[in-house]
Amino acid sequence: MRKILLLLSLIVYSLPSQAAEPWFEKLKAEASPEQLYRFLYALPKGGDLHNHLTGAGLSEWWWDAALAQQGRGYTYYTKVRISNCIAYGSSNEYGFAPYLMLFRTLQGSSYDKLEPCQKGEYKRLQDLNAAEKQGWLDSIRLNEQYEGRNEFFGRHWERLNELWRNPYVVAEILFRNMQAFGKENLVYLETQEGPGGELKADGSTYTADETVAIYRQRLADPDAKATGVTVRFQSSILRFLPSAEQNLRELYEFTDKHRDLWVGVNMVGREDDDKGYPLRFLPTLRELRKKYPDIHLSIHAGEVDEPNHHVRDTLLLGAERIGHGVNLITDPETMLLMRNGPYMVEINLISNLLLEYVQNFQQHPFPEYLRTGIPVALSTDDRGMWDSNMSDEYFVAVREFNLSWEELVQLGRNSLKYSFVQEPVKQKLLKDYDSRVERFAEQFRKQGWDSLKDVKPVSYSFTCKHYQLCLPRE
Ligand SMILES: [Zn+2]
Known part of the structure; x- marks a missing residue:
């Protein structure tokens, strides 16, 4: 009996090392950087939950969209x-x-x-x-x-100035993102873009409803549908403005009115401007919660250099997701609160490096969150301005932190599970994700690199500069 127990405990204790999929460990050990990138580009991914639409346009996309506006009088x-x-x-x-x-x-x-x-x-x-x-x-x-x-x-x-105030241009940036993300095998985009002050060619402004109609029309176009990417929006306030409370009230009203497409509210703007500190918004949010049911909140917090309690305070505001959370690592009590909890941290590795919140990737707290059970997913933030894509984020994560196959799949799953999309849509996306990932792994196990021979990865200047991995842009 004792022998059996000993044997059982050996089996149980040896599970973690067996859990790492050997074929993926072999792949990481043997693949060239180009091969690893190809694999990650083709990997079925979930969604991008932290994406600023007007920060997500590659320079060339803005250029094309701007020139295409002649016909509308711009x-x-x-x-x-x-x-x-x-x-x-x-x-x-x-x-x-x-x-x-x-x-x-x-x-x-x-x-x-x-x-x-x-x-x-x-x-x-x-x-x-x-x-x-x-x-x-x-x-x-x-x-x-x-x-x-x-x-x-x-x-x-x-x-960019008046370019990002043209809703047709922004709708085109949205489409180009859908197209590029679709090729990277993403299926969902939850992008931050709220209407306000969009300009007609004569300089007068569109109403919010007119702007929404322009986005709806673009999303309904056959080429947008063909990307296979489901889109939802978050509206966002610039948190340090003197008018931020009033803007928040207006956003709640707007988001409530357009619930099919707008699924949450966010707060953006540099956090080292103390005028936008989280608890400033507690009274306003409490006032709004008396009126509006079920408005989801994802809020930037912890994207700063110094230790503080911004993440904890942001959870008190009612946030279900935290954008960045870089300095959560300095707040042990809040970390404990978030372990195996319902609140997800949206991780933006490339953004945090380029904006110097970490000096190198080894300083990033992402692996600590991931491996202590704090829910995380990878996202692209302002990928246009980093000249990067979602595969780059996965590439950095695997290269720098030796992700296992299980961790990769968990990241993709989280990026759908913690999305604010309507529940039936979410369930469908999750189910599809599970079967796509399973099929992808099975094909690779069976056929090896042959299963990816038709994949043509696209990458921009980020991986070229940082990893000497230079691939075609289109
Ligand atoms: Zn952001």
């Missing part, structure tokens, strides 16, 4: 020289770009209102020479070593 101009038309560079904390900044893009209705001197600083996009075009493309991505957080938070959106 002409875009961008600043290519500084003629000192204004004595001092004027800048305002919220909304007005600094004068001393190239490649700020305007639409014709705003260009027409400029003084002649300033008009001379701008050129139509289609008139840029090759060097200017390259400068424009590079001006909205973090492509230089010295570019980091300030360039991203303070320049990129200020440059």
